[in-house]
Amino acid sequence: MSHTSGPWSSEMFAVGDMAETQYISQDENYYKDDQIYICLIAGHELKHPQNNKRKDKRCFLTEESVANARLIAAAPELLETLKDISVWLTAPATDKATIDYWKQKVSTVITKATGVKR
Numbered sequence: 001m002s003h004t005s006g007p008w009s010s011e012m013f014a015v016g017d018m019a020e021t022q023y024i025s026q027d028e029n030y031y032k033d034d035q036i037y038i039c040l041i042a043g044h045e046l047k048h049p050q051n052n053k054r055k056d057k058r059c060f061l062t063e064e065s066v067a068n069a070r071l072i073a074a075a076p077e078l079l080e081t082l083k084d085i086s087v088w089l090t091a092p093a094t095d096k097a098t099i100d101y102w103k104q105k106v107s108t109v110i111t112k113a114t115g116v117k118r
Contacts, residue, residue, distance in 0.1 A: 003075075004038055005026070005076065006026070006075075006076025006077055006080070007026075007073075007076060007077055008024055008025065008026060008038055008072070008073040008074075009024070009025060009026075009073055010022060010024050010069040010070055010072070011023050012061065012066070019042075019059040020043040020060050020061045021040060021041065021043060021059075021061075022041040022061055022065060022066060022069040023039075023040055024037065024038040024039040024040070024041075024069055024072050024073045025037050025038055038072070038073075039069070039072050041061065041065050041068060041069050042059060043059030043060045043061045043062075044059060044060060044062060066115075070112065070113060070115050071113050074109060074113035077112060078109055078113060081105055081106060081109045084105075085106070088102060
């Protein structure tokens with residue numbers, strides 16, 4: 001069995017001011033009724049920010065949850081890049097243009113996975 005083909009995207013969805021969820025899906029049309037999500041990361045339950053004694057609670061995404069969503073969404077491209085690099089490493093000769101291409105491809109995938117431009 002194979003995984004759902006990429007690329008995957010990650011998007012935050014808020015339900016009013018009470019909950020946040022991070023969706024990972026195959027395309028950028030997150031809200032279609034027939035959309036199949038790869039993954040859904042729900043916010044963590046926290047007490048009301050203005051009044052800890054209130055009974056209503058809110059669910060927020062943590063920075064770690066958002067980072068996890070980015071990494072999951074980048075998985076197909078990370079795998080594809082690693083497979084391509086493994087083939088490239090067995091090639092007999094390497095020119096500067098090829099090296100520059102791989103540096104750029106690896107940098108792009110790492111940026112997608114981490115959210116930090118390299």
